[in-house]
Amino acid sequence: MIDINNLDTRFESYFETLENENLFDKTLRLDKTLSGGILTGVEALGLTTENKTSPISYLTDKNGEKRKVIMLGSNSYLNLSSNKKVIKSAKAALKKFGLATGAVSNYAGITQLHIELEHKIAKLYNTEDAIVYPSGYGANMGIISALCSKNDVIICDSANHASIMDGARLSGAEIKIYPHKNMKYLEKILSEIPDNKKGRLIITDGVFSMDGDMAPLDKIYELSKKYGCAIMTDDAHGIGITGKTGKGTAEYFNLSGKIDLNAGMLSKTPGGLGGYCAAKREIIQFLRLYSRTYFFSTSLPPAIVAGLNTSLELILKDEAGRSELVEKVSYFKDLLTASGFDIGNSQSAIIPLMVYDEEKLFKMHKFLLNSGIYTNIVTYPAVRRKECRLRLCVMKDLRYSDIEKAVKIITKAGIKFGLTDG
Numbered sequence: 351m352i353d354i355n356n357l358d359t360r361f362e363s364y365f366e367t368l369e370n371e372n373l374f375d376k377t378l379r380l381d382k383t384l385s386g387g388i389l390t391g392v393e394a395l396g397l398t399t400e401n402k403t404s405p406i407s408y409l410t411d412k413n414g415e416k417r418k419v420i421m422l423g424s425n426s427y428l429n430l431s432s433n434k435k436v437i438k439s440a441k442a443a444l445k446k447f448g449l450a451t452g453a454v455s456n457y458a459g460i461t462q463l464h465i466e467l468e469h470k471i472a473k474l475y476n477t478e479d480a481i482v483y484p485s486g487y488g489a490n491m492g493i494i495s496a497l498c499s500k501n502d503v504i505i506c507d508s509a510n511h512a513s514i515m516d517g518a519r520l521s522g523a524e525i526k527i528y529p530h531k532n533m534k535y536l537e538k539i540l541s542e543i544p545d546n547k548k549g550r551l552i553i554t555d556g557v558f559s560m561d562g563d564m565a566p567l568d569k570i571y572e573l574s575k576k577y578g579c580a581i582m583t584d585d586a587h588g589i590g591i592t593g594k595t596g597k598g599t600a601e602y603f604n605l606s607g608k609i610d611l612n613a614g615m616l617s618k619t620p621g622g623l624g625g626y627c628a629a630k631r632e633i634i635q636f637l638r639l640y641s642r643t644y645f646f647s648t649s650l651p652p653a654i655v656a657g658l659n660t661s662l663e664l665i666l667k668d669e670a671g672r673s674e675l676v677e678k679v680s681y682f683k684d685l686l687t688a689s690g691f692d693i694g695n696s697q698s699a700i701i702p703l704m705v706y707d708e709e710k711l712f713k714m715h716k717f718l719l720n721s722g723i724y725t726n727i728v729t730y731p732a733v734r735r736k737e738c739r740l741r742l743c744v745m746k747d748l749r750y751s752d753i754e755k756a757v758k759i760i761t762k763a764g765i766k767f768g769l770t771d772g
């Protein structure tokens with residue numbers, strides 16, 4: 351009989367092998383907790399999807415139970431992953447090149463399609479060249495650990511994505527963290543770096559993945575000039591959406607072509623897979639040789655690359671439906687705010703619905719799922735526990751009637767769990 355009061359539900363309790371434990375004992379400890387019949391927030395992880403990424407999805411849980419849901423958890427904001435033109439291009443490449451390249455990029459693992467994709471990315475950022483990595487996570491790891499080493503300083507926003515933090519750690523550089531978007535603190539850090547440390551890199555998400563807000567890139571740029579720092583942005587959630595024509599956070603701040611390292615992901619708005627860096631020619635050349643996640647990892651399958659070329663074509667021409675998405679996001683946010691929810695300061699298609707209490711979060715998530723709404727559950731280690739939230743993502747093809755329906759159900763849940771009076 352398991353004593354549920356004695357189970358340790360903290361995620362961090364299972365990181366380490368304890369004294370006198372063997373390697374796998376912690377997996378048994380975790381298993382005991384997860385099968386203890388208490389809500390831990392992971393119940394709804396591992397659902398399978400039965401259809402193309404779409405605002406209405408059919409999900410199956412681990413017990414085989416099927417649900418039709420309004421999908422508010424996808425990062426395919428412009429529905430490009432299921433766009434007809436994108437799929438047509440991918441199909442043609444699949445027929446011509448087969449399933450995958452079977453080689454790393456540097457060893458004949460690329461096609462003309464890969465080169466075309468890099469050219470399009472360079473154009474998007476108004477830079478000389480770009481490199482495409484087979485994974486977004488691997489892109490950040492590879493870029494940062496190739497360019498930075500023990501004599502350098504990396505300065506990170508506290509809300510940067512895990513892949514940035516992990517890349518920084520792997521690099522061996524000194525790491526300094528400033529509280530989220532706190533420019534005074536950033537300046538304090540910069541002013542204290544010894545003069546002889548010239549390898550300085552500020553890294554920030556363009557649009558932050560958990561809060562949906564934008565980095566104050568204009569101020570970061572000013573500080574970088576004042577203190578002789580390079581800047582790297584990860585615009586995974588900005589590209590295709592943010593800025594006058596959807597070219598991302600740098601465009602929004604009129605800094606197109608002025609950011610040293612423009613990283614981003616091909617897995618979100620572009621609807622495919624992979625990550626990239628756009629920068630000056632010699633920097634990209636360096637990354638092709640020194641990024642281990644590029645050099646030692648098989649290139650993206652040509653079908654994905656062909657689909658991405660079509661996605662980027664649409665994004666470059668601003669014909670991917672950005673303004674329709676922006677209108678729907680704004681409608682959704684207005685309704686949630688009118689219902690009394692705290693939705694932070696999002697400036698993107700990501701809406702954080704702040705809950706601030708893990709127990710309520712788990713219960714609310716379960717209630718919503720059972721009521722036909724899929725949201726992402728976000729707590730430690732993605733954010734601090736006391737800042738836990740549901741993360742709602744809006745897709746362009748979401749119908750206004752479904753937004754209204756979703757808000758009604760979310761409001762019912764909010765009242766039930768004491769987040770709002772409705």
Ligand SMILES: Cc1ncc(COP(=O)(O)O)c(C=O)c1O
Pocket residue numbers: 485486487488490511513555559584586587615616617618623624625
């Ligand atoms: C800001 C940010 N950077 C990097 C990544 C990693 O991208 P991918 O999922 O394509 O590996 C993500 C996705 O989770 C992200 O949100």
